[in-house]
Amino acid sequence: MIPFEKLKDTIPEDLLNRGLSILATESKPIKLLFEQRRIPQKGWKDPQITQLLTSFALMDSDKDSKTASVGERTGRVASPAVSRLSAGFHHGIGSSGDLAEPQPKAAGSSLLQYFANKLATDAIRRFGASNIKKAVVLPVATGMSLALALSAARDLTGANQVVFPRVDHKAPLKAVKLVGLNAKIVDGAVFGDAVRVPVGEVEKSVSKDTCAILSTTTFFPPREPDDIKEIAKIAKEKNVPHIINNAYGVQSRDIMKQVNSAVAAGRVDAVIQSSDKNFLTPVGGAIAASHDEDFLDKICRAYAGRASAAPVTQFLAAVLSFGVEGYERLRDEQEANRRLLEESLRRLAKKHSERLLQVYDPLSVAMTLSKGNAEKIGKTLFASRVTGARALGKRDFGVCCPEYSTDYINFDAAIGVKRSDVVLAVERLDKVLARLR
Ligand SMILES: Cc1ncc(COP(=O)(O)O)c(C=O)c1O
Numbered sequence: 001m002i003p004f005e006k007l008k009d010t011i012p013e014d015l016l017n018r019g020l021s022i023l024a025t026e027s028k029p030i031k032l033l034f035e036q037r038r039i040p041q042k043g044w045k046d047p048q049i050t051q052l053l054t055s056f057a058l059m060d061s062d063k064d065s066k067t068a069s070v071g072e073r074t075g076r077v078a079s080p081a082v083s084r085l086s087a088g089f090h091h092g093i094g095s096s097g098d099l100a101e102p103q104p105k106a107a108g109s110s111l112l113q114y115f116a117n118k119l120a121t122d123a124i125r126r127f128g129a130s131n132i133k134k135a136v137v138l139p140v141a142t143g144m145s146l147a148l149a150l151s152a153a154r155d156l157t158g159a160n161q162v163v164f165p166r167v168d169h170k171a172p173l174k175a176v177k178l179v180g181l182n183a184k185i186v187d188g189a190v191f192g193d194a195v196r197v198p199v200g201e202v203e204k205s206v207s208k209d210t211c212a213i214l215s216t217t218t219f220f221p222p223r224e225p226d227d228i229k230e231i232a233k234i235a236k237e238k239n240v241p242h243i244i245n246n247a248y249g250v251q252s253r254d255i256m257k258q259v260n261s262a263v264a265a266g267r268v269d270a271v272i273q274s275s276d277k278n279f280l281t282p283v284g285g286a287i288a289a290s291h292d293e294d295f296l297d298k299i300c301r302a303y304a305g306r307a308s309a310a311p312v313t314q315f316l317a318a319v320l321s322f323g324v325e326g327y328e329r330l331r332d333e334q335e336a337n338r339r340l341l342e343e344s345l346r347r348l349a350k351k352h353s354e355r356l357l358q359v360y361d362p363l364s365v366a367m368t369l370s371k372g373n374a375e376k377i378g379k380t381l382f383a384s385r386v387t388g389a390r391a392l393g394k395r396d397f398g399v400c401c402p403e404y405s406t407d408y409i410n411f412d413a414a415i416g417v418k419r420s421d422v423v424l425a426v427e428r429l430d431k432v433l434a435r436l437r
Pocket residue numbers: 141142143144167169171172216218219245247274
């Protein structure tokens with residue numbers, strides 16, 4: 001609310017008008033956001049994002065120079081540097097009873113959260129799961145968000161067992177334990193090169209003690225994504241909650257189609273996805289999406305206390321900076337890099353008398369290490385500054401079945417990975433294999 005009309009006698013009028021029209025053009029995306037409440041088609045420039053965030057932060061009561069604040073927590077921070085670390089949002093989000101409630105001391109932070117949730121909903125729907133009704137940005141990463149969703153399922157059913165098609169990752173197992181539940185792990189089995197958890201075994205594991213089925217879309221090959229559509233049908237038929245761990249699935253058009261058809265075909269109470277893995281924010285947030293708005297409300301009410309606004313701010317800034325076009329471009333790059341990775345690893349495998357594993361995975365590629373030595377290869381590769389590769393022995397935690405047929409290594413061509421990362425990583429693996437064999 002800057003009163004520019006009072007400046008008419010300052011500089012030549014045509015110059016002032018020119019300046020004002022620049023301001024109007026550059027602020028137009030904000031106007032459109034307020035009207036449409038959707039992800040912009042084109043990404044915003046950084047100053048536009050800063051203008052929006054600064055305006056919101058200035059609406060919080062800690063910025064009120066006329067206020068007298070006597071509470072134990074009224075948004076006081078140690079220094080301007082500390083304030084900058086939070087983009088000026090000092091009050092956090094939610095109230096102690098509900099993460100989704102407006103924060104009474106902070107109109108700006110509440111608006112920030114409102115728009116982040118609106119854009120999260122739009123993102124999940126437009127990036128493939130149009131059957132989703134609503135999404136909320138949670139201020140904790142994927143594992144903790146799974147815990148919140150499981151606690152909502154526990155309260156809904158009163159049962160204590162989570163049917164868990166085996167995925168060898170500590171976070172989902174800890175989420176189950178954290179909310180006082182037990183995991184009934186359904187083992188994976190080897191089908192050709194792929195490790196799959198048979199849907200029939202998942203169905204057999206559901207009992208009167210089942211609190212939820214926790215299925216997974218994205219993991220590392222040879223573990224293939226769960227058949228979430230069939231699991232959703234089982235959940236519907238048996239009337240048990242179904243939570244999908246879609247940790248890094250939003251980036252994949254293919255995986256999002258599967259999420260959408262699972263929601264259409266059966267029961268899906270919540271889909272949880274990481275904000276850093278899918279939207280390139282710093283680690284610390286996740287998005288819970290659902291067809292069932294009541295279940296999302298339960299997740300928000302399960303959160304204890306007030307929450308940091310940082311993951312919400314970072315998500316909002318990230319989607320505004322991509323816009324729909326920017327995100328789709330990143331997805332195109334991801335698909336091209338995945339193809340490049342497969343071609344490069346196939347050539348490398350041939351050279352070293354190995355082969356690629358024939359496994360469905362839109363993000364990752366795995367290659368046999370048939371002469372063993374996975375641990376040494378993994379460590380040497382890490383020392384040669386390749387981050388993110390996984391080299392596993394056939395009985396290691398990670399293979400998702402009692403014993404796999406061979407040692408192997410996998411690389412991910414995930415969103416944000418650059419072509420040069422793929423080329424360098426494969427070159428370095430070549431050198432490591434040549435040196436160690
Ligand atoms: C399938 C899967 N589930 C859960 C997690 C845990 O995610 P976070 O570290 O965001 O809690 C990960 C992260 O690596 C994952 O890949």
